[in-house]
Amino acid sequence: xxxxxxxxxxxxxxxxxxxxxxxxxxxxxxxxxxxxxxxxxxxxxxxxxxxxxxxxxxxxxxxxxxxxxxxxxxxxxxxxxxxxxxxxxxxxxxxxxxxxxxxxxxxxxxxxxxxxxxxxxxxxxxxxxxxxxxxxxxxxxxxxxxxxxxxxxxxxxxxxxxxxxxxxxxxxxxxxxxxxxxxxxxxxxxxxxxxxxxxxxxxxxxxxxxxxxxxxxxxxxxxxxxxxxxxxxxxxxxx
Amino acid sequence: xxxxxxxxxxxxxxxxxxxxxxxxxxxxxxxxxxxxxxxxxxxxxxxxxxxxxxxxxxxxxxxxxxxxxxxxxxxxxxxxxxxxxxxxxxxxxxxxxxxxxxxxxxxxxxxxxxxxxxxxxxxxxxxxxxxxxxxxxxxxxxxxxxxxxxxxxxxxxxxxxxxxxxxxxxxxxxxxxxxxxxxxxxxxxxxxxxxxxxxxxxxxxxxxxxxxxxxxxxxxxxxxxxxxxxxxxxxxxxxxxxxxxxxxxxxxxxxxxxxxxxxxxxxxxxxxxxxxxxxxxxxxxxxxxxxxxxxxxxxxxxxxxxxxxxxxxxxxxxxxxxxxxxxxxxxxxxxxxxxxxxxxxxxxxxxxxxxxxxxxxxxxxxxxxxxxxxxxxxxxxxxxxxxxxxxxxxxxxxxxxxxxxxxxxxxxxxxxxxxxxxxxxxxxxxxxxxxxxxxxxxxxxxxxxxxxxxxxxxxxxxxxxxxxxxxxxxxxxx
Amino acid sequence: xxxxxxxxxxxxxxxxxxxxxxxxxxxxxxxxxxxxxxxxxxxxxxxxxxxxxxxxxxxxxxxxxxxxxxxxxxxxxxxxxxxxxxxxxxxxxxxxxxxxxxxxxxxxxxxxxxxxxxxxxxxxxxxxxxxxxxxxxxxxxxxxxxxxxxxxxxxxxxxxxxxxxxxxxxxxxxxxxxxxxxxxxxxxxxxxxxxxxxxxxxxxxxxxxxxxxxxxxxxxxxxxxxxxxxxxxxxxxxxxxxxxxxxxxxxxxxxxxxx
Numbered sequence: 001x002x003x004x005x006x007x008x009x010x011x012x013x014x015x016x017x018x019x020x021x022x023x024x025x026x027x028x029x030x031x032x033x034x035x036x037x038x039x040x041x042x043x044x045x046x047x048x049x050x051x052x053x054x055x056x057x058x059x060x061x062x063x064x065x066x067x068x069x070x071x072x073x074x075x076x077x078x079x080x081x082x083x084x085x086x087x088x089x090x091x092x093x094x095x096x097x098x099x100x101x102x103x104x105x106x107x108x109x110x111x112x113x114x115x116x117x118x119x120x121x122x123x124x125x126x127x128x129x130x131x132x133x134x135x136x137x138x139x140x141x142x143x144x145x146x147x148x149x150x151x152x153x154x155x156x157x158x159x160x161x162x163x164x165x166x167x168x169x170x171x172x173x174x175x176x177x178x179x180x181x182x183x184x185x186x187x188x189x190x191x192x193x194x195x196x197x198x199x200x201x202x203x204x205x206x207x208x209x210x211x212x213x214x215x216x217x218x219x220x221x222x223x224x225x226x227x228x229x230x231x232x233x234x235x236x237x238x239x
Numbered sequence: 240x241x242x243x244x245x246x247x248x249x250x251x252x253x254x255x256x257x258x259x260x261x262x263x264x265x266x267x268x269x270x271x272x273x274x275x276x277x278x279x280x281x282x283x284x285x286x287x288x289x290x291x292x293x294x295x296x297x298x299x300x301x302x303x304x305x306x307x308x309x310x311x312x313x314x315x316x317x318x319x320x321x322x323x324x325x326x327x328x329x330x331x332x333x334x335x336x337x338x339x340x341x342x343x344x345x346x347x348x349x350x351x352x353x354x355x356x357x358x359x360x361x362x363x364x365x366x367x368x369x370x371x372x373x374x375x376x377x378x379x380x381x382x383x384x385x386x387x388x389x390x391x392x393x394x395x396x397x398x399x400x401x402x403x404x405x406x407x408x409x410x411x412x413x414x415x416x417x418x419x420x421x422x423x424x425x426x427x428x429x430x431x432x433x434x435x436x437x438x439x440x441x442x443x444x445x446x447x448x449x450x451x452x453x454x455x456x457x458x459x460x461x462x463x464x465x466x467x468x469x470x471x472x473x474x475x476x477x478x479x480x481x482x483x484x485x486x487x488x489x490x491x492x493x494x495x496x497x498x499x500x501x502x503x504x505x506x507x508x509x510x511x512x513x514x515x516x517x518x519x520x521x522x523x524x525x526x527x528x529x530x531x532x533x534x535x536x537x538x539x540x541x542x543x544x545x546x547x548x549x550x551x552x553x554x555x556x557x558x559x560x561x562x563x564x565x566x567x568x569x570x571x572x573x574x575x576x577x578x579x580x581x582x583x584x585x586x587x588x589x590x591x592x593x594x595x596x597x598x599x600x601x602x603x604x605x606x607x608x609x610x611x612x613x614x615x616x617x618x619x620x621x622x623x624x625x626x627x628x629x630x631x632x633x634x635x636x637x638x639x640x641x642x643x644x645x646x647x648x649x650x651x652x653x654x655x656x657x658x659x660x661x662x663x664x665x666x667x668x669x670x671x672x673x674x675x676x677x678x679x680x681x682x683x684x685x686x687x688x689x690x691x692x693x694x695x696x697x698x699x700x701x702x703x704x705x706x707x708x709x710x711x712x713x714x715x716x717x
Numbered sequence: 718x719x720x721x722x723x724x725x726x727x728x729x730x731x732x733x734x735x736x737x738x739x740x741x742x743x744x745x746x747x748x749x750x751x752x753x754x755x756x757x758x759x760x761x762x763x764x765x766x767x768x769x770x771x772x773x774x775x776x777x778x779x780x781x782x783x784x785x786x787x788x789x790x791x792x793x794x795x796x797x798x799x800x801x802x803x804x805x806x807x808x809x810x811x812x813x814x815x816x817x818x819x820x821x822x823x824x825x826x827x828x829x830x831x832x833x834x835x836x837x838x839x840x841x842x843x844x845x846x847x848x849x850x851x852x853x854x855x856x857x858x859x860x861x862x863x864x865x866x867x868x869x870x871x872x873x874x875x876x877x878x879x880x881x882x883x884x885x886x887x888x889x890x891x892x893x894x895x896x897x898x899x900x901x902x903x904x905x906x907x908x909x910x911x912x913x914x915x916x917x918x919x920x921x922x923x924x925x926x927x928x929x930x931x932x933x934x935x936x937x938x939x940x941x942x943x944x945x946x947x948x949x950x951x952x953x954x955x956x957x958x959x960x961x962x963x964x965x966x967x968x969x970x971x972x973x974x975x976x
Contacts, residue, residue, distance in 0.1 A: 012323035015482070015536045019304045022544035028305050036305050036487075040453045043488035046291050049284045049497070066507065125524040128438060144508040153522035157471045161464050179493040186489075192520070196316030199454045199516040201526045202471065207508045210464040212426060214376035214392060216263070216399050217270045220426045223375055224433065225464025225511070252906055268889075564893045568910040602904055604897025604911075605770060606860035621811075627772030636772075640903060644767060648776035651731075651762040652783065658759070665735045676970040677943040686902035690909040691940035694736065694951075694968035701729050701738035705745075705757050 045180040052143035052177035059142040060236050063175045066145025070208030071221060072229040076172075076236065083111040083169060083234060088119055090230050091132065096165055101126050102134040105154040108169065125156035126163055133159040134167045139182050140175040140231070144207055147231070148182045151202035152192075160204055166226040168206075172236025179205070240358055240386050242591045244575035247598035254569040259398045264567050271561040274505020275612065281507075288497050293616045295491045296483075296552035300543060306452040306485045307534070313455025317517030319530035327357035330535045334359065334444070334477060337531050338368050341475045343441035349459060349466035350374035351446030352390050352555060353479050353535060355577045356590070359444075370444075371436045373465035375429055382409045388571030388579065391503050391557040396570055399425065433465070443469035443527065447480035448554065449495065450532070453488040456516040457532060460499060460509045467513055476515065476527035482539045483551040489514075495554055498614035503556040538590055546625045550585050552615040559609035559619060565602055574599060581609035585622040593626060597635050600626035658702055665696045725753040726791035728784070728805070728830075730798045731763040732932040733953075737967065740932060743959035744797040744833050750959075751841045753793075760787040764801040767898050769808060778819075781809050785822050793840070794830040797955050798931050799862020802832035807865050832862055833955055834930055838871040845878035848960035855887040855924035856954070857915070857938065859931035863891055872930060872954050879957060885922040889915070896937040912941040919949055926950045926966075928957060939968035 020026055028036065054062060064074045077086045091098055102108060104123040113121055126133055135155065139148040147168055151157045160166060176182070182205075191198050210225030221227050243250065254260055279285045299306055311321040322337075324330040330353075338346060346363065348354060348370055360370045360381070372381040376393035380386060382405050387393035394402070403419050406428060413432055419425050437443075445466045449458040457478045459466045470476040486492050500506040519526030542551055560566040560580025571579035576596070578586045584599040600623035609619045630636055650657050672678045677692035687693055725748050733740045741757075748755045765780030784805065788794045796802040809823040837843045856876065862868040876884050895901060895911025902908075915938060919927050927942075927949055929935050939951035950966035965971055 011325045011329060011536075014325055015323050015534075015540055016304050016307070018536070018540035019307070019482070019543060022540055022542075023301065023304070024544065028302065033305065036302055040309060040487060043453060043490050045490045046295070046494045047284055047287055049282060049288075051282075070507070070510070128434065146508055151523060151526060152520070153524060156524040156526075157467070158525045161467045161471065179496065180490055183489040183493070195520060196318060196517065197313060197454050199317070199456050199514060201516055201519050201523060203456075203514040203516075204467070205508070205512040207506075207510050207512075209510070210462070211510055212375045212463045213270075213504070214374070214379070214394055214463075215397075215402055215422045215425055217266045217392070217395075218399075218422045220423055222430070223426060223463035223465065224373065224430060224468055248904070248906075251904070255906055255910055564895070564911050565904075565907055568907050602900075602907065604860070604893045604895060604900045604908075606893035606897070607864040608860075608891070608893070611864050624770065624772065627770065628774050629772070631772030631774075637903065640771075640899065644771050644773060644899070645776075648765075648768045648773060648780070651765070651768075652776070652779050654760045654762050654783070657762045661731075661735055674970065676965060677940060677968040679944070684902070686905040687940070689905060690944065691912060691937065692943040692968065694936050694939045694943070695971075696736045697738055697964060699738060701734040701741035702757070702759065704738050705741065706759075 048178045048180060049143060054142070054177060057236070059177050060172050060175050060233070063140050063142040063145055064233070066142065067208065067231055068145070070145055072145065072208045072231055074231045074233060076233045078235065080110050080234060081112055083232060084113050084116040084119060086232050087134065087167060088116045090167070094228070097131050100132045100134055101130040101159060101163065103136065103155050103159055105136050107136045108134065111169065126158040128162060130163045132165045132167065133163040134169065135159050137168050137170045137174065139185065140170055141179055141182060141205070142175055142177050143179070146205050146207040149204040149206060150186070150200040152200055157202045157204065160206065161225045164222065164226055165228040165230065167230045167232065169232045169234065171234045175233070240576065242576040242587070242595050244587055244591065244596040244599055247573055247575060247602060250573040250575055251569040251602070254573045259401065260396050260570045263396055263398065264570055267561055267567055271504060275502060275558060275561070278501040278505040278507060282497070282501065285501070288494060289614050289616060292495055292498050292614060293552060295486060295494060296615055299486055300483065300548060300551055303482065303485070303543065306487055307482060309452040310450050310455055310485050313452070314517070314532055317455050319455065319517045319532060321532045321534055323534050325536045327535070327537055330357050330479065330533050331359060331362045333533050334479070335363070335366055337475060337477055338363070338442050341441050343368055343475070345369040345371060345436065345440050346442040346444055347371050347373050347437050347440040347469045347473065348377070349445035349461065349469045350377050350393065351444070351479055352577060353446055353481055354444065355387060356537065357535065371433070371440065373433050373437065373469050374461070375426065375463060378429055378433060379405065386577070389557060389560060390555055390578065390582070396572065437468045437472045440473045442475040442477060443473040444477045444479060445470055447478050447484050448499065449492045450480055450485040451489055451492055451514070452485055454516055456514040458492060458512060458514045460512050462510045464511055467511055470515060471526050474528045475531070476518070476529070477531045477533060478515070479533045479535065481535050481537065499554055499556050502558040502612065502614040542589065547585065547589055547622055549617050550622060552617055553582060554615060556614055558612040558614065562608040562612050564604070564606060564608070581619045581623070585619055585626070588626050593630055593633070594635065597630050601636070658700070662700045662703055665700060669696045669698055723753045723792040725755050725793045725795050726788045727755055727757050728761060728764070728788065728794055728796040728801060729757060730796055730801045730932065732936065733797055736936060737932055737953065739961060739964040740797050740953040740955050743953070743955040743961045744795070746959040746961060747833065747837060747846070747955060748795060751837055751843055756791070758787040764804040766801065766804040769804065769812060770898055774812070778812050781812055781823065782819060785809070785819070785826050789822055789826055792829065793836065794826065795833050795836045796830070797833040797953065799832045799859045799866050799868055800931050800933060802830055803861035803865035805830045832866055832868055832930065834872045834875060834958070835866060835868045838874060844874055846875050846958045848958055849880040850957045850960070850962060851881040852926045853883045853885055853924045854926040854928050854957070855885045855919060855922045856890060857887055857894060857927060857929040857934060858890045859929055859934050860893050862930050868930065875958050876928070876954070882957065885924045887918060887922055889918050894934045894937050896933045898933065901937060912937050916941045916945055916947060920947055924949065926952060928952055928954045930954050935967050943968045
């Protein structure tokens with residue numbers, strides 16, 4: 001045991017002792033403990049706002065409206081085949097470079113990137129010099145126009161923060177109402193082998209591009225993270 | 240930092256006289272207050288969520304030991320470490336040990352009020368480790384060698400012009416010699432200068448908005464994305480958090496998330512809510528190689544079961560200070576320590592002592608706006624009153640006011656004496672202003688009359704006039 | 718429909734008793750017009766709030782005991798002040814909690830204690846008054862009435878029935894005026910800033926009269942308006958609702974005695 005573990009051990013006992021003294025009891029045991037255990041092992045959602053419980057088509061519309069409200073841009077495309085063109089158009093319209101770092105995520109292989117040879121794609125994590133990234137997302141959450149992204153070998157988190165432009169491609173079916181549907185999906189997916197739980201190292205809820213209002217409360221986009229967040233929704237009724 | 244809360248009156252006077260600060264504070268109204276009102280109105284479930292959030296926090300606090308142990312177990316299972324610390328000194332040492340083990344020369348920091356509470360930056364500097372604040376507001380005040388004047392907008396008190404001046408002075412070392420006029424340019428320059436620091440840092444330190452017992456995750460909420468770059472680029476991620484940040488499940492965190500940004504800035508949700516669970520996995524391409532949670536008590540376990548237990552529900556949204564007319568008049572620095580506004584008025588006396596911070600719970604009109612907007616319904620006024628009672632019992636407070644109140648209370652308990660004496664006093668007061676409606680100066684009441692007149696009493700007391708009228712009525716009837 | 722003649726004990730409040738008896742008479746008129754029998758117990762001085770807020774709990778409780786004894790025999794207790802009514806209604810039960818017998822009496826008193834305007838509207842169901850006031854008025858919401866007793870629409874409803882009166886909404890009406898009992902003498906600099914913000918907002922409405930339901934706020938606002946030389950009349954809302962505005966406004970020179 002290292003010195004820090006020893007010190008921590010004493011402090012740990014002292015803190016837990018102090019908490020229990022304040023609560024006027026010893027460590028929880030028996031039925032009381034089991035009730036709390038089961039609350040953690042089988043968690044239930046609390047109140048979910050009505051706006052997060054709309055029919056799916058309305059949920060997609062709400063997602064788009066909320067995302068645009070927080071200054072993300074949204075493009076809708078009917079088919080997988082159309083995705084590379086939508087991305088290329090976006091980059092051209094905004095005069096952005098076509099060197100792109102893309103998540104090495106098999107989900108993104110469905111789109112025929114080779115059809116747009118001008119898009120120069122590198123697969124991997126982001127470096128400081130990367131200007132544009134493309135990733136997928138686990139879900140879109142309609143209630144606030146939020147993207148839920150999870151880290152994994154094929155989904156490096158740096159892609160979500162280092163480049164000034166972040167493009168996210170997701171399918172309309174991936175749009176759900178509430179944050180809690182994201183937790184439920186993560187729990188269903190379960191733990192990868194050797195992992196201590198179902199949560200990946202990083203779960204990012206992203207609602208619009210980076211911003212700050214730290215100077216005179218005047219909002220500026222692109223504080224440290226992306227200045228542009230472009231969301232491409234594939235499928236669904238529109239597009 | 241050493242508290243200067245005892246000098247509240249002088250601090251406040253300085254704040255009132257500072258035109259830049261006053262302009263900044265005026266923006267609270269059009270900014271945070273109006274936006275919170277709109278955001279709350281847009282979510283019909285907002286009030287029900289507040290009640291549920293309070294219930295979640297109360298339930299968690301009642302079982303705090305269980306949830307902390309469970310949180311720790313999950314952090315371990317996912318490959319992280321929890322460092323329990325009773326005091327700020329222990330927390331600083333724990334952080335230093337981790338930094339030393341990583342041979343750290345510089346650390347990047349996301350915004351953390353707990354780091355302010357334990358005065359981490361000067362300690363790291365004294366130990367040869369350079370802390371780099373990455374939240375723009377924190378970065379600005381670090382450059383200026385100041386401390387935050389607001390818990391979510393640390394540099395609220397500074398104007399763009401002052402920041403421009405500061406950048407010109409401190410960024411010269413990076414070869415920047417241009418005076419920047421626009422806020423946009425200031426943000427861009429800070430981005431440019433801080434970016435390489437993330438990459439160079441050996442350790443990233445963030446705070447936590449929530450600790451999730453279910454999963455051993457820590458969660459932070461930011462708008463800039465600095466907290467994310469701080470934790471995914473260096474080799475080591477340290478999270479510093481106090482005990483009461485733990486919540487049972489991700490679902491409970493979701494409920495609190497729905498309240499936090501709406502209450503704080505009026506956003507529906509902050510731009511980034513990030514859940515961090517352990518170090519990077521074996522085949523991950525990025526993320527920290529080790530993950531540490533420094534879990535600090537610093538008095539929280541003693542608040543539990545005390546008159547101050549309810550303040551442990553606080554989710555640090557800043558709504559109480561955004562809506563406080565006293566904070567809005569004097570600014571955060573007047574409070575003289577880490578936590579300003581109504582939250583500080585309750586917390587600071589507990590953390591630094593009522594002798595130092597006695598003014599804070601007194602400098603309130605008890606207008607109740609803070610309680611009206613608190614997302615977790617903390618009875619802030621009740622707790623401020625409790626401090627006033629402790630102070631009164633200890634014989635602290637202004638002696639003249641104490642004597643005056645004691646005399647008045649003595650009289651108020653004796654109606655038969657009160658009536659003639661107050662009638663006499665009010666007649667004398669009226670005699671001072673026989674022709675005017677108001678008195679411009681009144682000895683012994685200069686606190687009142689220095690900047691406002693005292694309306695003259697109308698004449699006679701109600702009690703006397705009512706008895707006279709009843710008497711006439713009785714005679715008429717007879 | 719014949720109205721039941723409730724027996725109402727009026728809690729005058731110390732400030733009305735000493736500074737503005739007209740408000741008391743206006744309150745009596747409004748209550749009597751609404752069919753109540755009004756009595757004014759002699760054994761009242763103050764609600765004890767200054768002691769309570771100064772941390773002098775024992776003094777506050779002694780005063781509360783006195784108020785409870787003086788008023789518990791009435792059907793209702795009514796005060797022309799949100800602050801004092803809030804003290805009796807919300808804080809007495811907590812203040813007396815350590816003494817079960819007294820706490821029970823405090824709770825019983827709490828149940829039947831009301832601020833004047835909300836009593837007229839919420840309890841007696843009044844939505845109009847028979848009064849006339851020629852002017853443009855604005856209304857400041859006192860903090861205790863607004864946030865402890867949820868009094869917001871009630872005075873506006875009754876004022877809208879006053880002939881000749883137009884009501885200009887006051888921006889920031891819900892923000893404290895800076896009175897705060899002893900706060901204004903303990904922290905005069907801060908109090909001054911708050912009341913100066915308030916008077917600036919009042920002046921900007923263009924109203925010729927400012928009304929409120931608490932004399933503490935009104936003395937503070939009137940004192941500042943007077944110092945600033947602004948010609949805005951300051952009155953308690955009860956005066957206007959009762960049509961009793963012969964008395965000079967608060968802080969206004971007494972008529973007929975001018976040099």
